[in-house]
Amino acid sequence: MPAPLPPGSTLGILGGGQLGRMLSQAASRLGFNVVILDPEENSPAARVSQGQIVAAYDDATALGVLGRTCQAVTFEFENVPAASVERLAAGGALVAPGSKALAVAQDRLEEKTFLNGVGATTVDFAPVDSLDDLLAGLERLGAPAVLKTRREGYDGKGQIWVRSADMAADAWSAIGQRPAILEAKAPFLRELSIIAARGRDGSLAVYPLGENIHAGGVLKTTLAPAEVDARTTARAYAIAEAILQGLDYVGVLGVELFDLGDGRLLVNEIAPRVHNTGHWTQDGCVCDQFEQHIRAVAGWPLGPTAAHARVEMTNLLGDEVEGWRELGGEPAARLHLYGKAEARPGRKMGHVNRVRSL
Known part of the structure; x- marks a missing residue:
């Protein structure tokens, strides 16, 4: 090492x-x-x-x-x-991380296959390379189901809900008839995420779970630490560990989860990098996800992950960043701006962490 x-x-x-x-x-x-x-x-x-x-x-x-x-x-x-x-x-x-993590995360079919292989259960899915594949997948998985391109696509891009077999041809055209994956609808109660890290020596550091709220396919708010029971926490930690070990990973990893209730969790997707749902750690933890990633990459000991505050992280999209004056005046708000020149609709321009006591 x-x-x-x-x-x-x-x-x-x-x-x-x-x-x-x-x-x-x-x-x-x-x-x-x-x-x-x-x-x-x-x-x-x-x-x-x-x-x-x-x-x-x-x-x-x-x-x-x-x-x-x-x-x-x-x-x-x-x-x-x-x-x-x-x-x-x-x-x-x-x-760090290595090419294996990238290759898995860049292909949604490879990702789902890997996750199930390490015991991190996902929704049922079917590969789609043609309209006939899509129709067969709908017959097996049922409708509605979500059709996603296998590669690229983020923040709701490259995907479309197929609500009936009659929509199949239009949906296939909408994604450009590219290699895809059809995913069954998940009966989840809420969306959670977990940020975890693995060092060069194999040590692990896992942050408390966050609860996420999306709007238009884009993350809007994360509340952390989320209100979860011990069973759910234990399952999330086990999922994170299985993924990190399975990839022989070094660095910080984000894991998005569907909470089905009673401690049952499905993995939605993974991100082999620091993650938007971990921004709360900048003002809620002694060692945030960014420092943690640098520590892991540099071979340093991993830092503490316990929360010292409850944080509501809100993304600033497009011209919402123009509210920086008001946000800068909120006593409990920590403003993080990204220095982007053009505030296009839906573009992430910054975020604000509102700090509360635990």
Whole structure:
């Protein structure tokens, strides 16, 4: 196992968005330098980092420079090509999480298959490569069911509800007739999530569960720690551990869950990175998810995960960010803005954590 990286080392981050920005800020607090690789010049993460390589994520020359410059490399979102991570590792770079986690998370069919294989149960599902497959899947799973592209798609994109067999042809066309997965409807009471980390030495650190509220397919609010019983907590922790161990994972992982009641949980999806539903930890825990990820990647001991406050995290979408004056005046509110220039509808521009006592 590589020795822990000392302060003054340089970390690379593939991706220059808000997650990369907050990872870079956490790394800076621990004394690390950060270099961003992102195709967008002057990205939000680059503006709080030592430097940026402006290039595509699969640019061989740029990846070579990043690997030689940095003592460890990570990524901020799961649509970075897995081949790029493999290229970095083959060149001798220390990369975490590894390409296996990316490959699993980038394909919804592979993800569901992996999850069930490690005992993290999901809804029933069927692969869809044609309209006939979709019709057969609807006959087996029943309607309504949700049709999702196997690759790409996030925040409600690349998916459509199919409420009857009559809608199948239109739904298949709506997703561009691309390889897909049909998922049965989950009879859940609420949506939960858990943020967990695994260190290079195999140690685990798991945060309290959060309860999530979505609007239009996009996360709007997370309440954490969620009000859950011991049985539900134990099951969520077991799911997180099984996934982390099954992927031989290093870093922070987000797991979205459907709560069926009575301690029964289904995994909706996983994210091999820091996660929107873990933003509450910035103001609710001593060691937030961003510092935790940097600690894991650098080979440091993992930090404490106990909550010292209850937090209501609210995403600021589009022009909601214009309310920064009022939000900045709320005594219990901690404002986190991402430095994005254009407030497009539905775009995540920042979030606010409202801190309450436990």
